[in-house]
Amino acid sequence: MQSIEVVLAMLLAVVASGYLVRVVPVSLPLPLVQIALGAGIAAISGHGVRLDPEIFFLLFLPPLLFLDGWRIPKVGLFRDKGTILELAFGLVVFTVLGAGLLIHWMIPAMPLAVAFALAAIVSPTDPVAVSSIAARVPIPKRLMHILEGESLLNDASGLVCFRFAVAAVMTGGFSLAAASLTFLWVAFAGLAVGVIVTWVISLAQRWLSRHLGEEAGSPILVNLLIPFGAYLVAEHLDASGILAAVAAGVTMSYVELSGRALATTRVQRAAVWDTVQFSLNGIMFVLLGEQLPGIVQRAAAAVEDSGHVSRWWLLVYALAISAILAALRFAWVWVSLRVTLFKAREAGEPLQRPDWRIVAAVSLAGVRGAITLAGVLTLPLLLPDGRDFPARDLVIFLAAAVILVSLLLASLGLPRLLRGLALPDEPAERREEDRARREAAAAAIAAIEKARHALSEPGAADADLYTNAAVRVMANYQRRLADSAMPGSVAADRLRAADRAEMALWLAALQAEREAIFRLARDYELSDETSRKLVRQIDLMEARYR
CATH class of the missing domain: 1.20.1530.20 (Na+/H+ antiporter like fold)
Structure with a gap:
């Protein structure tokens, strides 16, 4: 013992x-x-x-x-x-x-x-x-x-x-x-x-x-x-x-x-x-x-x-x-x-x-x-x-x-x-990251289009719903491709600055979401099971941005 x-x-x-x-x-x-x-x-x-x-x-x-x-x-x-x-x-x-x-x-x-x-x-x-x-x-x-x-x-x-x-x-x-x-x-x-x-x-x-x-x-x-x-x-x-x-x-x-x-x-x-x-x-x-x-x-x-x-x-x-x-x-x-x-x-x-x-x-x-x-x-x-x-x-x-x-x-x-000590820049690493971002964005846009066509039938009443949802989801990826089309280091620097700004806004929003859910759970307006599920989704989103 x-x-x-x-x-x-x-x-x-x-x-x-x-x-x-x-x-x-x-x-x-x-x-x-x-x-x-x-x-x-x-x-x-x-x-x-x-x-x-x-x-x-x-x-x-x-x-x-x-x-x-x-x-x-x-x-x-x-x-x-x-x-x-x-x-x-x-x-x-x-x-x-x-x-x-x-x-x-x-x-x-x-x-x-x-x-x-x-x-x-x-x-x-x-x-x-x-x-x-x-x-x-x-x-x-x-x-x-x-x-x-x-x-x-x-x-x-x-x-x-x-x-x-x-x-x-x-x-x-x-x-x-x-x-x-x-x-x-x-x-x-x-x-x-x-x-x-x-x-x-x-x-x-x-x-x-x-x-x-x-x-x-x-x-x-x-x-x-x-x-x-x-x-x-x-x-x-x-x-x-x-x-x-x-x-x-x-x-x-x-x-x-x-x-x-x-x-x-x-x-x-x-x-x-x-x-x-x-x-x-x-x-x-x-x-x-x-x-x-x-x-x-x-x-x-x-x-x-x-x-x-x-x-x-x-x-x-x-x-x-x-x-x-x-x-x-x-x-x-x-x-x-x-x-x-x-x-x-x-x-x-x-x-x-x-x-x-x-x-x-x-x-x-x-x-x-x-x-x-x-x-x-x-x-x-x-x-x-x-x-x-x-x-x-x-x-x-x-x-x-x-x-x-x-x-x-x-x-x-x-x-x-x-x-x-002055550390040398890592140009090769940055180029790899930028290329991966571009290819990932292009693949994501293609997948969204394919999924939209699979989910909505032509002439269906909710076709506009899927189309609008696809436009919203693709907007971020299209912006990434547009920024990457700019010349050289300007595109990379602008893309990284935009990512930093977006990350700060997302983190602030996710923190507010989580605090609201905890407040509802403390006031017994939300069950423990539902609160845990929602907080986990928020935590996974925050882990992505951190």
């Missing part, structure tokens, strides 16, 4: 963190506030939550990775695929090898395989932590897309490397050839499982809905279960459940393009997933804060194994590892940029050299977060022979310390680094 109370307190802390981050006088990223609240819970309750590592991994990672894969911009992912792959795979391997060797040299009592495991689990970056920091500073959209794509793929690559390192500790040996073959199976089978599971479930759900119907909430519940299904099937086949969850999310984004889901389902599903993402990320950071006092105590006892007596060596290790990771990331980004510029010059392509602050921001934005925490907590407690896992508490502490240091460095450095 007490554990349930602690979990409820953590959920309450996640809710409180969303408000506290807005009222504290100092600009702090949301994860740091959640960690502080978790530490407060530990100090008050005196009773920690101890989860089985595999259960912890299953509960938290699949839905988060699935959502990352679902929502990542595909155009940006494919456009900058070279840069993203270099960061997501090349940088991860470079970090695992470089940081692993340096950590083992710095802490000889930590076995080399354990050092590689630590380096692997701190290699993935966390887009949620970066986004919370970048919310108050300007970051070019293309750079954010690159960071999001990197974090999506390096979650999988870092965790796969982590599992190989842990397996080497458990078995006492490592074969590069066997590991390479295993990696190919783990990677490709995991990707295939994610794609197949998502398509099969989507097709089955569509068939059942068409022939048997469905309850209103069942599509959302099925959508929530897909990442867990893909993860468990992949793990059962000794493939990567992590990659399966990522592939399932990417596949879901293509399934979504079929447009078969109802509009209300999409609105409700988006709200549910936003809540799940906020809750799971928040709980993991609160859990880190809740376990931090115990982690520090156990790590202080473990530091004696490294030949030091003073607990200050924990801080030295944490800062040194953070500096190693930052230096390796900066070196990789700098070399990668030089190679890209050289290839562009050789091919005769015009390529503008980016501002040095952008390059520094990519290096500084390597913030560790939820994935690192979730992964490191899955370290086994015992070896197969019954001995304690070597330096487990020290590894958990150092991973947690790297999360804290990277959050502090990014929260202090990114705003100062990018303040006053």
Whole structure:
């Protein structure tokens, strides 16, 4: 019962963190506030939550990775695929090898395989932590897309490397050839499982809905279960459940393009997933804060194994590892940029050299977060022979310390680094939006004409009614087409200004409608059922304009 109370307190802390981050006088990223609240819970309750590592991994990672894969911009992912792959795979391997060797040299009592495991689990970056920091500073959209794509793929690559390192500790040996073959199976089978599971479930759900119907909430519940299904099937086949969850999310984004889901389902599903993402990320950071006092105590006892007596060596290790990771990331980004510029010059392509602050921001934005925490907590407690896992508490502490240091460095450095940066315009994005608006308006007008002819028979008494209704509905779309016929940027600017004005008027009108309906319901002049129905329609209209 007490554990349930602690979990409820953590959920309450996640809710409180969303408000506290807005009222504290100092600009702090949301994860740091959640960690502080978790530490407060530990100090008050005196009773920690101890989860089985595999259960912890299953509960938290699949839905988060699935959502990352679902929502990542595909155009940006494919456009900058070279840069993203270099960061997501090349940088991860470079970090695992470089940081692993340096950590083992710095802490000889930590076995080399354990050092590689630590380096692997701190290699993935966390887009949620970066986004919370970048919310108050300007970051070019293309750079954010690159960071999001990197974090999506390096979650999988870092965790796969982590599992190989842990397996080497458990078995006492490592074969590069066997590991390479295993990696190919783990990677490709995991990707295939994610794609197949998502398509099969989507097709089955569509068939059942068409022939048997469905309850209103069942599509959302099925959508929530897909990442867990893909993860468990992949793990059962000794493939990567992590990659399966990522592939399932990417596949879901293509399934979504079929447009078969109802509009209300999409609105409700988006709200549910936003809540799940906020809750799971928040709980993991609160859990880190809740376990931090115990982690520090156990790590202080473990530091004696490294030949030091003073607990200050924990801080030295944490800062040194953070500096190693930052230096390796900066070196990789700098070399990668030089190679890209050289290839562009050789091919005769015009390529503008980016501002040095952008390059520094990519290096500084390597913030560790939820994935690192979730992964490191899955370290086994015992070896197969019954001995304690070597330096487990020290590894958990150092991973947690790297999360804290990277959050502090990014929260202090990114705003100062990018303040006053002139962001380039996004002409291609605006042209795409304008073209989509024109084609959508033309398709809407054609559909209205077709529907008018289908609804009204020639000579019918109500033919004028349908004609007048069609004229009113088409007026907005015809204005959009008329504005788009104006030359170049004048048309786009006028169209956007008209949209802003229309949005402000609609919002004011919808707010007045809703208040009138609530007033009638309070005065018992309108039933609860009718008021809920009308308010929901208004809310959906408002969601469109917001």
